[in-house]
Amino acid sequence: MGKQVYIANNGCESARTDMSLFDMHFKSLGYKPTAEITQADVVVFGGCSFHENAYQESIGAIKSLDDKRKPGSTLIVSGCIVGIMPERIKHDVPEANYVLPLNDLPHLAKELGNESLAKVVPIFYDDDDAQTVHLKVENGCAGKCTYCVIPNGRGNLRSYSLDSLAEAAQNIINEKSGVTLDLVGEDVGAYGLDLRSGTNVSDLVRRLTKLDGDYKIKINVINPWYFLEGKNRDVRQDLIDTISDAVDRNKFVPHLGLSMQSGSDKVLHAMKRLYTSANYESIIDALRERIPRMTFGTDVVIGFPTETEDDFRQTYDLLSKIRHDYHGLWGYKDMPGAPSTLLNPKVPESIIKKRMEVLFGLIHHIEMPKKGVSSLNELRDLYANTDARFPMRTNARQLFGGETK
Numbered sequence: 001m002g003k004q005v006y007i008a009n010n011g012c013e014s015a016r017t018d019m020s021l022f023d024m025h026f027k028s029l030g031y032k033p034t035a036e037i038t039q040a041d042v043v044v045f046g047g048c049s050f051h052e053n054a055y056q057e058s059i060g061a062i063k064s065l066d067d068k069r070k071p072g073s074t075l076i077v078s079g080c081i082v083g084i085m086p087e088r089i090k091h092d093v094p095e096a097n098y099v100l101p102l103n104d105l106p107h108l109a110k111e112l113g114n115e116s117l118a119k120v121v122p123i124f125y126d127d128d129d130a131q132t133v134h135l136k137v138e139n140g141c142a143g144k145c146t147y148c149v150i151p152n153g154r155g156n157l158r159s160y161s162l163d164s165l166a167e168a169a170q171n172i173i174n175e176k177s178g179v180t181l182d183l184v185g186e187d188v189g190a191y192g193l194d195l196r197s198g199t200n201v202s203d204l205v206r207r208l209t210k211l212d213g214d215y216k217i218k219i220n221v222i223n224p225w226y227f228l229e230g231k232n233r234d235v236r237q238d239l240i241d242t243i244s245d246a247v248d249r250n251k252f253v254p255h256l257g258l259s260m261q262s263g264s265d266k267v268l269h270a271m272k273r274l275y276t277s278a279n280y281e282s283i284i285d286a287l288r289e290r291i292p293r294m295t296f297g298t299d300v301v302i303g304f305p306t307e308t309e310d311d312f313r314q315t316y317d318l319l320s321k322i323r324h325d326y327h328g329l330w331g332y333k334d335m336p337g338a339p340s341t342l343l344n345p346k347v348p349e350s351i352i353k354k355r356m357e358v359l360f361g362l363i364h365h366i367e368m369p370k371k372g373v374s375s376l377n378e379l380r381d382l383y384a385n386t387d388a389r390f391p392m393r394t395n396a397r398q399l400f401g402g403e404t405k
Helices: 013-028 052-068 080-084 086-092 105-112 115-119 150-154 162-175 201-208 237-248 265-271 277-290 309-322 349-370 376-381 396-400
Strands: 004-009 042-046 074-078 123-125 132-136 179-184 215-219 252-257 295-302 326-331
Touching: 004 013, 013 042, 013 074, 013 105, 013 115, 013 123, 013 132, 013 179, 042 052, 052 074, 074 080, 080 086, 080 150, 105 115, 132 162, 162 179, 162 201, 162 215, 179 201, 201 215, 201 237, 237 252, 237 277, 265 309, 277 309, 295 309, 295 349, 309 349, 326 349
Parallel strands: 004 042, 042 074, 132 179, 179 215, 215 252, 252 295, 295 326
Antiparallel strands: 123 132
């Protein structure tokens, strides 16, 4: 039997797509993928460290893999965890033979001895959805959100060319009729801003929805400020028109994730989010008016430093008014390296817990009728890896041990 490679990760779709480069590399060397770690000659793990709980989960997973791998095998650790906390990860997992960051693909390709990887558009075939393929459109982030450390680990914005993306997408469509192309990256809305050619995310959507074949594209997450333009931050009609046209032609899945993060302008400013609550509401209103069947997801951070009861009430009121279709709810925790760690006063964890409990109730009330269910258990079944108390994307279980009394 030839050499085998085992690849695992606990990251987002963007990070999982990047990890496909390891799959390409080892296949080019004649390795066969295996689902049995005890049979693998090389074990690769891509770790997430979006927040401290994710970091600890990554460390636990790496330790577990190290215990299970066969003697003499090679352990490679990669993913955002390496770029964000390179020295900490080396200290915490000395078992790793190689620690390779993803934020510098040319360097990664050189380290692997396969420099052609730096020119490849990463593609990931979704294990959970046979009709979805994730297509990486850019690396890095143009944002400076104070609670986030992703830019530390993924670097500045680096977009793939429209031609290379169109070619990669067309190849996937030719191979897999009826496919949904999920456009992923750390900051998809910033696409093209680094290309100095005037290319932007609207051009990306337009180009990728005019290919040949039966397919759709989708954008799960885009920062709201990319729907704004000018000093007055007016709603950017060209992007809405482009998406609307693609939806009408059945080439764009009518769903967008627009992370609200807070309903308080004071907190949004402290987070360095480049919009106000009124801006955010205007974007949603404009999209709903132009594309009535569009659905929306959002994420909210509760207990960000300086958040008062009045700030929280503004978040509650805006969520209640907009009534998103899907929600992610995150209790704030300091993350080493994030600028928000320097902000004071901090909100006590006990208050964060109470505020999250209030929002859980609101979100349950909003989502159950939208999804045609009448109980929390039914709502839970629509979400993966959740329990009846937390049927949504949240870190509440890690913060509060799964209890909300």
